[in-house]
Amino acid sequence: MKDLLKQKISTVISELQLPEIEINFEKPKVEAHGDLTTNAAMLLAKVAKKNPRETAKAIVEKLSGAFPEISSIEIAGPGFINFKFSPSYFIEQSKEILRQGEHFGKSAAGAGKKTNVEWVSANPTGPLHSGHGRQVILGAAISKLLEWTGFDVTREYYFNNAGNQMRMLAESIYARYRQELGEDYPFPEEGYKGDYIVDIAKEIVKEKGDTLKQSDDEKLYFKKAGEEWCFTKIKETLERLGVRHDVFYNEDSLYATGKIQEVIEEFRKADLAYDAEGAVWFRATKFGAEKDRVIVKSSGEPTYRLPDIAYHREKFRRGFELIVDIFGADHIATIPDVLAGVEALGYKTDSVKVIIHQMVSFVNGDELIKMSKRNAKVFTLDDLIDLVGVDAVHYFFVMRSANTHLEFDIALAKEQSDKNPVYYLQYAHARIASILRHAVSEGFTPPDAGEYLRRTDFSLIKEKEEIDLLKILIELPEIIQSCALSFEPHRLTTYLKEAAESFHRFYHEHRVINDDKNLMQARLTLCLMAKIVIANGCKILGVSYPEKM
């Protein structure tokens, strides 16, 4: 409809011999301004130097009567053209909800574009902590949104089980191991202080006794054991949240296949790398960075930048047309370097979309929860799930825009009451389910979408709250698409809340179960539509949609 209208308006504009412009529509905030509005006349006024209201008038005259679905066209304010649609238009649209059912909301806008979403990517040096939650949830929601919008999504987790961090992990475990054996063994200054290190050490003592005490070569064993323990833990946590990755990409493979060396050589050949102070430097300044960066340390080990660059090149080589990276604000420094590197290798950075989310703080009512890295008691993501449940974790981490700081109120999230926004949504779904069950007990057929579509006399839907509900329900596909294309899942939560609200208002004003069987069927159909929309939205967010609660 929007597209048809857009076409029509642009032909009208050329008939009026006005310059060509981009026509945008918007859904007005205020109900009195209709269902759709365009600022075309105002934009024309600017280029054609004409009075916007007069221009609007000329356009409207040519438009009137062109579409039976449009019940009125008005000119308002400085020159907005407001369109109002007839109820039958919304009713017709809403039938799609029943026809598509659990697929309603999907679109093909992504056109099967090969897409890689990389997120979490925490090295296996410990369990995921609560702050990781935002990243975990954000990436899952974005992946789901892209999938629903027709992108071909590969979910990826990049990790490094070599290097400094893992060495430190091994040393930390080793020290705890010796301590477990009753020795006064020094703990490394920069070691991992979490209690889980002690747990790992205990397990090793149980299995191997003191046989690993002497030989330094055996430290390899500690690294392996630590990695395995941590990765198992991480994967269990992701599993609990229903988050799965298709590919776990190990940085090591980049060395094994010579991809790291390849990048260095190419850089050298193009004079983008040089030796200084015993290290190899990348001329990042050539690509807008503030200073050149070391890519191979004087020790001969690459810094994290080099494999990151090689890894991103591999994403291009693997044929991904859209590359999405999700990072926390604490990793922001690496981004310009990686982008510069990719550019240096001759790839366009346009197809790389980096989502940076700000940090999270946790409060419990009024009390701020302090997170210190020195603390042995880590507040893990598992702990958070135990406290507030999977649904609240999903909903709370995604309900705010990624680029603002998030305050996670644990007291609120675990409260089983109306204060908690997760319940508002779930309650609407459970309430609808209950009504449908009730109808079945009154002798109605179980809510089968196809059956409901055939049996319903849609002309009985005419109350204001009924039409308002339909209006919002049919927006789902558009909302999903725009959330996906802007990588902003939080807007879906806002929408779902509004949809639930609209349902509650309808429910409150009109009886569904009543003596008029035909009217009852029509309203049951409305309920079923609302149920489908809420359920589909919840699916994307990873929130459950209970039949009873």
Add this chain to the structure above:
RNA sequence: GCACCCGUAGCUCAACUGGAUAGAGCGUUGGCCUCCGAAGCCAAAGGUUUCGGGUUCAAAUCCCGACGGGUGUACCA
């Protein structure tokens, strides 16, 4: 110091990416269950969108400058 993000009701945050009268939840105050789920609905109060300039028909949104908060600024990742 420099780079990035943010500053909106008492608190936590929205605002369709430049549109019309800036909206929700919590908290506060009041109303609504003989009837399908009151985990709900309705209403009231609460604002110079941190401040100062600019851009234009139109600015919370874009630009410049202050102030305040966060995150970075490694031959750690």
